[in-house]
Amino acid sequence: MLNVTCRSWLASESGGSATRDADCSAVIASKLAPTGSAIVLGFLLFAAALLLSACASQPPLPEQTPNLSLPLQLHIQRLRAEQRQDWVLVIQREGPGIRWSMMDLLGIPQARQKLVDGTWHADGLLPPNPEARELFAALLFALTPRDELHGNYPAAWQHGAQRTLPERWDVRYSQPMSFELNLPKGPKYQVTPLSGEAP
Structure with a gap:
């Protein structure tokens, strides 16, 4: 069995300069622990990475809040991989x-x-609920009046019944308040005004 004392370990680490007894666990812990500045630097790098990923994942918002006729009640159908979910969305000031x-x-x-x-x-x-926040932002884009579109979303374009924010959302209207909303990686949503009947 190998028996290594605190003094012999410190001496080997420091070239033989350890000459006094000390609490072995405290000395070894101080040798192995990272410095305070390394911990702070690691934390700052981690926080910066989180902030960048959060900013990159935030859905785009308009330059100014569009003029919407509120309150609105919408029936939302989420379609993905042959599965359907139905939701009711109420938008109000x-x-x-x-x-x-x-x-x-x-x-x-x-x-x-x-x-x-x-x-x-x-x-x-x-x-x-990041998916819901993305949906709400996409619906705000889809519901923005046509004459306010370019002022609020400079990269967007609309041709006829199709509106697109490149690499983000694609909207195809059947009526002004009824449309299909597609996200590049899914899902697809069908949006219709909510009548008094259950969808």
């Missing part, structure tokens, strides 16, 4: 912002967000 409340057909809340001064804010205690 609330103070200086717009409140987006989505629920399933049983009335169970799925997502709530408020758009205030060009920034999304959580509304209520529901957990974050």
